[in-house]
Amino acid sequence: MGTTDTTSPVDVQWLTEAEQQDWRAFRDGTIRLFDVIAHELDSNSGLSPHEYEVLVRLSEAPARTQRMSELADDLAHSRSRLTHTIRRMEERGLVERSACSADARGVNCAMTELGWTTLVAAAPLHVQSVRDHLVDVLTPEQFRALGDAMAAVREHLVSGPCHAATEC
Amino acid sequence: MGTTDTTSPVDVQWLTEAEQQDWRAFRDGTIRLFDVIAHELDSNSGLSPHEYEVLVRLSEAPARTQRMSELADDLAHSRSRLTHTIRRMEERGLVERSACSADARGVNCAMTELGWTTLVAAAPLHVQSVRDHLVDVLTPEQFRALGDAMAAVREHLVSGPCHAATEC
DNA sequence: ACAGTTTGGTTGAGACTTCAACGATGCCTG
DNA sequence: CAGGCATCGTTGAAGTCTCAACCAAACTGT
Numbered sequence: 001m002g003t004t005d006t007t008s009p010v011d012v013q014w015l016t017e018a019e020q021q022d023w024r025a026f027r028d029g030t031i032r033l034f035d036v037i038a039h040e041l042d043s044n045s046g047l048s049p050h051e052y053e054v055l056v057r058l059s060e061a062p063a064r065t066q067r068m069s070e071l072a073d074d075l076a077h078s079r080s081r082l083t084h085t086i087r088r089m090e091e092r093g094l095v096e097r098s099a100c101s102a103d104a105r106g107v108n109c110a111m112t113e114l115g116w117t118t119l120v121a122a123a124p125l126h127v128q129s130v131r132d133h134l135v136d137v138l139t140p141e142q143f144r145a146l147g148d149a150m151a152a153v154r155e156h157l158v159s160g161p162c163h164a165a166t167e168c
Numbered sequence: 169m170g171t172t173d174t175t176s177p178v179d180v181q182w183l184t185e186a187e188q189q190d191w192r193a194f195r196d197g198t199i200r201l202f203d204v205i206a207h208e209l210d211s212n213s214g215l216s217p218h219e220y221e222v223l224v225r226l227s228e229a230p231a232r233t234q235r236m237s238e239l240a241d242d243l244a245h246s247r248s249r250l251t252h253t254i255r256r257m258e259e260r261g262l263v264e265r266s267a268c269s270a271d272a273r274g275v276n277c278a279m280t281e282l283g284w285t286t287l288v289a290a291a292p293l294h295v296q297s298v299r300d301h302l303v304d305v306l307t308p309e310q311f312r313a314l315g316d317a318m319a320a321v322r323e324h325l326v327s328g329p330c331h332a333a334t335e336c
Numbered sequence: 337a338c339a340g341t342t343t344g345g346t347t348g349a350g351a352c353t354t355c356a357a358c359g360a361t362g363c364c365t366g
Numbered sequence: 367c368a369g370g371c372a373t374c375g376t377t378g379a380a381g382t383c384t385c386a387a388c389c390a391a392a393c394t395g396t
Contacts, residue, residue, distance in 0.1 A: 012292035013299060022315025023298060029318030030198050032244050032325050048352085069374060076200050081353060083376055088352090105361045105374040124180035130191060131181060137324045138317050145313040147190025149306050150197030156305045157200050216382090237344060249383060251346055256382090273344045273391045342393070353382075362373075 033133055040129045045122035050075070050085055051094070052126065055119040058095065058111040065110040067100060094118060201301055208297045213290035218243070218253055220294065223262065223287040226279040233278040235268060262286060 015023060038049050047055070057074055058064050072082040086109055089095045094115035100106030111119075135143055183191060206217050215223070225242055226232050240250040254277055257263045262283040268274030279287075303311055 012295055014292075015295055015298070015303070019303060019311070022311055022319075023303070025315045025319035025322060026302075028244065029320075029322035029325070030202075033318075033321055034198075035244065036325060050352095067374090072375095076196065076203065078354075079375060080355075080377085084352075087376090100374095103362075103374080107375065124182075127180055127183055130183070133325060134194075134321060135183070135187060135191070137321050142313065142317045142320070143187070143190055145310065146317045147193045149310045149314045150201075151190075151193035152197075152310070153201055153302060153305050154193060154197035157197070157204060157301060218382095235344090240345095246384075247345060248347085248385075252382075255346090268344095271344080271392080275345065338394105338396085340394080342391105344391080345389090347386105347388075349385090349387105351382105351384075354380085356377105356379095358375105358377075360374085360376105363371085365370090366368090 036133055037126075037129050041122065041126050044125040044129075045118065047118070047122055050077070051089055052119070052122060054085065054089065055094065055111060055115055055122075058109065059116065059119055063110070064116070065108050068097075068107045068109055071109060089115075204301055205294075205297050209290065209294050212293040212297075213286065215286065215290055218245070219257055219262070220287070220290060222253065222257065223279060223283055223290075226263065226277065227284065227287055231278070232284070233276050236265075236275045236277055239277060257283075 034049070041047055041049060041052060045052070053075055054071065057071060058066055068082060068086070069079065071077075072079050075082070077085070086095060086097065090097060093112055096110050096112055098108050098110065100108045138146065202217070209215055209217060209220060213220070221243055222239065225239060226234055236250060236254070237247065239245075240247050243250070245253070254263060254265065258265060261280055264278050264280055266276050266278065268276050306314065
């Protein structure tokens with residue numbers, strides 16, 4: 001290689017010791033938290049967090065029905081992933097797919113009665129789980145700050161840097 | 169079924185509207201954040217976040233070597249998962265396994281030179297990624313609060329509620 | 337010493353995710 | 367209305383994680 005290597009000795013703004021600790025605490029704590037909550041949700045209801053979220057979104061939608069693509073965008077899932085997830089949930093009778101009258105390409109996904117009762121049964125235990133391991137561990141101010149911070153991060157990701165397939 | 173259904177109408181402490189917003193912001197924001205960072209890390213270095221973490225831990229260990237079980241505990245991975253991950257990394261020449269002299273059951277995992285250079289190459293870009301999407305999006309106070317909060321959550325999970333396979 | 341238990345690590349099967357390729361419909365412009 | 371392009375959703379293969387079963391070595395108490 002030449003004399004002035006322009007690609008390598010990147011002039012990075014490293015993290016300070018304190019920042020590093022905060023970042024690691026955030027990463028580790030979050031991962032472990034999601035792990036526990038996922039595990040409890042699964043053993044209480046047989047649902048994965050993703051499936052639970054699908055049911056929640058559907059429960060809030062008019063006629064408990066939503067287009068696949070909307071669902072995918074809301075959940076920040078790839079379409080492929082959603083298709084697989086919904087197929088499995090359909091096999092278990094939690095949701096049903098049907099053609100979309102407005103757009104022949106589209107597919108509507110509706111919650112079944114079983115899906116509803118499953119969600120209703122799962123929700124209280126899940127909420128308790130979130131309380132036990134997160135909300136009640138923190139002071140109200142801490143929890144509030146957590147929500148605010150991550151809302152800002154989410155906002156920055158969604159709108160900010162030409163996310164994924166958008167031209168700047 | 170009988171008259172007084174004892175199993176169902178659980179007396180749950182539901183989340184308030186505000187709590188729910190904070191929880192959702194935290195969940196969604198975190199998931200999207202990890203997604204982006206993972207994607208950038210992978211496209212910059214071909215490493216997954218898990219693999220990157222393995223290399224970081226090894227780089228900090230004496231002789232850049234650590235026992236499999238320690239590694240698994242540190243990373244909050246199942247032993248099985250770690251075995252799979254390390255096997256793949258070994259095939260790529262990033263780490264090496266060897267018998268543990270002190271404990272014939274044990275296996276030592278050491279970072280290779282390639283592992284080291286891979287980590288060194290990946291680190292600056294990864295740090296920048298974390299800055300871009302998290303640290304620099306927040307005020308120093310917000311970031312600090314985030315770290316503190318999740319440190320408390322982690323502490324509560326690790327030490328608190330007879331985690332997993334420990335009797336209370 | 338020795339059965340019983342615990343710990344360290346691996347394995348294989350099954351479930352889930354990712355990624356690239358695809359078919360089909362809708363939109364847009366000449 | 368035809369051709370080109372974007373969007374909707376599905377599919378299959380390959381990679382990764384989970385879970386239960388397993389072997390081997392190390393403690394434990396007798």
